Amino acid sequence: GAVVSQHPSWVICKSGTSVKIECRSLDFQATTMFWYRQFPKQSLMLMATSNEGSKATYEQGVEKDKFLINHASLTLSTLTVTSAHPEDSSFYICSAVMGFTYEQYFGPGTRLTVT
């Protein structure tokens, strides 16, 4: 149980284009999902908190107009990187909280490469 999937697992796009990453909780409902960014050999940095039916809460320094987050249902959150640039290349990871377990369940991540 408590499986979180991400799609795609990797994507290459050209500079200036937009890319959408999906995060799904497969066997539970998640009112809250999180989006992280992980740089090579570095820790996970929280980008935003996604709440079903409301606007996402972004961490300081994260451009909300560049990283669009939509939490359309209790099992799906999407992150759209708009007008991508090479510096947006990174490993993006989502997670979801199941009920009141105090545990975040993580997706396998999406590697984005912007050329």
Added chain:
Amino acid sequence: AQSVAQPEDQVNVAEGNPLTVKCTYSVSGNPYLFWYVQYPNRGLQFLLKYITGDNLVKGSYGFEAEFNKSQTSFHLKKPSALVSDSALYFCAVSKTGANNLFFGTGTRLTVIP
């Protein structure tokens, strides 16, 4: 502000020996503490958590961690390491439960056969 320190980037241990991965934290109020493991090309997997109660918490795959409030530490331990334990381990802290996790920089554990 909250922070997590994992002082060792790399820990090597022989198979069958006990292992310790260190973590210290700083947070105002009572901490919620977590350990996650990341295997290559896979998402982070939850190992264990400390919320309240017994300072020694047991988790998945035979791992355990001890919450030490005076030393603000939450070191991960296992009595006998397996080669399959080789992975990247992250300590995380929150002051609000499952939300707003702040992660350490990770420690790469290598278990040598």
